[in-house]
Amino acid sequence: MKAIVFDKIGLPAEVLQLRDIPVPDIKDNEVLVRTVSASINPGDFLFIQNLYPAPKRPVFPQQIAGNHGAGIIEKTGKNVSLPVGTYVAFSYYNTWAEYVAVPAEWLMVLPAGYPIERAGQFMNAISAWDLLHDSGVQSGQWLALTAGNSSISMMVSQFAKNKGVHVISIVRKMNKTIDLKTAGASAVINLSDLQVNIREQIMEITGNKGLNGIIDNVGGPITGELIRSTAFGAKVIINGGMSPEKFELHNFDVLLNGIEIKSHVYRYFFTPPKKEDVSMLEEIAAVSGQAGFQAPIGGTHALEDFITAINESIHHPGSGKHVFNISDLHS
Incomplete structure (x- = not known):
């Protein structure tokens, strides 16, 4: 699979690389998500420069960049109750990649009609x-x-x-x-x-x-x-x-x-969603998923276009959120 990775701490434009790496294996409590959309956020750059507090620190070699994303569950571990095909958002690690292994407890189920351009930045709506x-x-x-x-x-x-x-x-x-x-x-x-x-x-x-x-x-x-x-x-x-x-x-x-x-430290920075958060997350999805709700997109990019995506996010933050469109929702 294709992924944007880095092997050392530094400025994003200087250390990030696009590579072909193996699709991750999953554990019994994990799911394999086919990434549909992943947003580019200031916090992603802090992570790449190792400015986040522990335990949110890069692990080398070949740390995959990105912290927020959304996609479709392709495969589940034996202890996971969510079915294959579920549409989910997550705040975890390794989201700038075609596939992500995510512990099931970190997943947030999205309604079927939730707009793709907002799904990858669902954590922004929560924040x-x-x-x-x-x-x-x-x-x-x-x-x-x-x-x-x-x-x-x-x-x-x-x-x-x-x-x-x-x-x-x-x-x-x-x-x-x-x-x-x-x-x-x-x-x-x-x-x-x-x-x-x-x-x-x-x-x-x-x-x-x-x-x-x-x-x-x-x-x-x-x-x-x-x-x-x-x-x-x-x-x-x-x-x-x-x-x-x-x-x-x-x-x-x-x-x-x-x-x-x-x-303000964004919710789910250190710990996953709680069961009692479900109704709140459903309300946020209902409001932010409405047709008239605005979440301007400054640009959509393939992973191959990551240099442009990064530079635009850093140098023109007022133009709207830049996101990686990685796969089709229904593919």
């Missing part, structure tokens, strides 16, 4: 759901999202709109192919065209109420300005760090405004 919940923002309140053009921010925005939450989507520049307001945003702040400081803009948009929550995927000075634009008791969720710059705060910026700042 968006969790980010909105963790922000604590309630119906009628205001939530700010940085990296507004990103797939995960757009998913948060749409989940938020369903719950009556007002979203301010913040972008470094507008993407002409994406209409953020049809994807749930009440307002959009384009930093490249901002005429006043961002706090003034936010207070004008919110009627001087301020932000009740922030989900920050970027970092840099803008994060500090957003925190100084909050209502009392707001929560700040740090979900990424696309900017190389730092933000600055005084203790009183946090203390006198009752600010809570926390990090």
Whole structure:
């Protein structure tokens, strides 16, 4: 089978290679999944550079890249109850390959009609759901999202709109192919065209109420300005760090405004789905699988096109999610 692999730590464009390797054997508790779709995410690059905490570390030689994907069960171990032919998503290892051996406990069953272009990034939908919940923002309140053009921010925005939450989507520049307001945003702040400081803009948009929550995927000075634009008791969720710059705060910026700042580690990073998660996962699939739900795709790629896919993901993250389309759903 074809797979994208690496034999040493380094920058993705420098260490990744496409190789023909054996189809993996499966154990009694595992399934063999024929990969249909696998997304390319910032976390994949952290894994390749060995920046994730243990146990999510590469194992050499010939570590297969990729952490999230979806496909069809082709073969099952003797202790697996799911039948061959089941459509599943998973967050595990080795997803940038034609076949993946996955412990059955890590699988999430998808409805038969779930769109392929969203299946490979189902973990983003789960993260968006969790980010909105963790922000604590309630119906009628205001939530700010940085990296507004990103797939995960757009998913948060749409989940938020369903719950009556007002979203301010913040972008470094507008993407002409994406209409953020049809994807749930009440307002959009384009930093490249901002005429006043961002706090003034936010207070004008919110009627001087301020932000009740922030989900920050970027970092840099803008994060500090957003925190100084909050209502009392707001929560700040740090979900990424696309900017190389730092933000600055005084203790009183946090203390006198009752600010809570926390990090977000995506669900199932360390442990597999629980039985009690099934109804939640079904609800996420039902909402994100609707015809009008937007999860923009910046490009679909064969495994052979991995250099382009990687470079586009790194250098043009605002263009939409890049995914590997590896096989046909019904083949």
